Amino acid sequence: MLAERMASLSGSQTSGMRNKAKNLRERGINVINFAAGELDLPTSPSIKRAVREAVDADRTQYTDTLGIRTLRERLAERVSRAAGVAYSAEEVGMTAGAKQALYNAAMVLFDPGCEVIIPAPYWVTFPVQVALAGAKPVFLPTEHHHFQINLDELAEKITTRTKGIILNTPHNPTGVVYDRPTLEGIAALAMKHDFTVIFDECYDQLVYAPHEHHNIVKLVPEMKARTVLINSFSKTYCMTGWRAGYLSGPKHVIKAVGNLQGHVTSNPNNLAQYAALAALDPINDRFVDDVRQVLSTRRECAMKLVRQIPLVSCGIPQGAFYLFPDVSKLMGRSYKGKLVANVDALAELLLEEAHVAVVAGSAFGSDRHVRISYAVGTKDVEEGLVRIRQLVDGLT
Numbered sequence: 001m002l003a004e005r006m007a008s009l010s011g012s013q014t015s016g017m018r019n020k021a022k023n024l025r026e027r028g029i030n031v032i033n034f035a036a037g038e039l040d041l042p043t044s045p046s047i048k049r050a051v052r053e054a055v056d057a058d059r060t061q062y063t064d065t066l067g068i069r070t071l072r073e074r075l076a077e078r079v080s081r082a083a084g085v086a087y088s089a090e091e092v093g094m095t096a097g098a099k100q101a102l103y104n105a106a107m108v109l110f111d112p113g114c115e116v117i118i119p120a121p122y123w124v125t126f127p128v129q130v131a132l133a134g135a136k137p138v139f140l141p142t143e144h145h146h147f148q149i150n151l152d153e154l155a156e157k158i159t160t161r162t163k164g165i166i167l168n169t170p171h172n173p174t175g176v177v178y179d180r181p182t183l184e185g186i187a188a189l190a191m192k193h194d195f196t197v198i199f200d201e202c203y204d205q206l207v208y209a210p211h212e213h214h215n216i217v218k219l220v221p222e223m224k225a226r227t228v229l230i231n232s233f234s235k236t237y238c239m240t241g242w243r244a245g246y247l248s249g250p251k252h253v254i255k256a257v258g259n260l261q262g263h264v265t266s267n268p269n270n271l272a273q274y275a276a277l278a279a280l281d282p283i284n285d286r287f288v289d290d291v292r293q294v295l296s297t298r299r300e301c302a303m304k305l306v307r308q309i310p311l312v313s314c315g316i317p318q319g320a321f322y323l324f325p326d327v328s329k330l331m332g333r334s335y336k337g338k339l340v341a342n343v344d345a346l347a348e349l350l351l352e353e354a355h356v357a358v359v360a361g362s363a364f365g366s367d368r369h370v371r372i373s374y375a376v377g378t379k380d381v382e383e384g385l386v387r388i389r390q391l392v393d394g395l396t
Ligand SMILES: Cc1ncc(COP(=O)(O)O)c(C=O)c1O
Pocket: 037, 096, 097, 098, 099, 100, 123, 168, 172, 200, 202, 231, 232, 233, 234, 240, 244, 245
């Protein structure tokens, strides 16, 4: 009964783990949820107020497909500042989260038969969306370079069928931030071999000093013609459930995205657009600084504790809010007779025995890691990592 394309599509493992943890919590079990890719903090009061006002003003009808004009203008100003090159409102579009922005981009850019390079490990949704467009994801392993992209190895992956690359910096799940020479090198390859860069910078404001986020268009302005920038209000403004994201790129690409989106969702949620508009007000810069500060404290706490877990090694995240520890030395051991055969078995064991939800690296194309989000409260960060250590101590 189902279409063939569904054969390659299973539910998102990150959402799956998040739901399992929620179910256990509803049964009264004290689960520490390291699986959710979202902050535990509420949306800023000024954003909530703006949306209440929008409701009272009956902003409840369809809007322009790619968002209300004022919002697109404000987004264009923000993107122009970030990219150091002028973007007009026609070069920017609002979507129901960055996830829809990425999906739209994949659908309007990639054809069956073409190849799209994705550095691995990768955010779980990238290859699925590429495959839904009928294109082939080509993975570029990065683990042996501390998750950084090696330009020679990237060059080897490029063929005449290469139509694009999907970059994400700061990176989910590894926490790395791509440096300037790497991004300049990728830009040079994209221009030489004529492919598009989808540049997901959803965590651009969540970077820890001395590291710095670099926008590829800012580094190489000629890249504006072949880059689709993707961004989101979800992480920075604690707005995951509002579903508010946006994309920026050449006019004809954004126009095509509008044509597609018009037939899929008509427009992004009207009220979420007012939330986004309020988020862009400079008054919220302070809110973002506070979020970064909170995350920085949690990162320190998480690193201190993860280092105490025997046999587990973990690099320091440079941005975003995930630890991606290497747990491969735990494979083959057992806990109360249960074999840790692989990272999935470890994630199951942690949930069942320690009541800690993590996402197995297999969701991101790694069989050696698990992902731990430290965006949960500091107490939970402490409690969860102590529970993991205790379980690891009990492995035989
Ligand atoms: C790298 C990356 N891109 C995109 C998204 C999607 O974000 P949104 O909530 O805006 O759809 C996420 C969410 O986890 C992400 O980690």
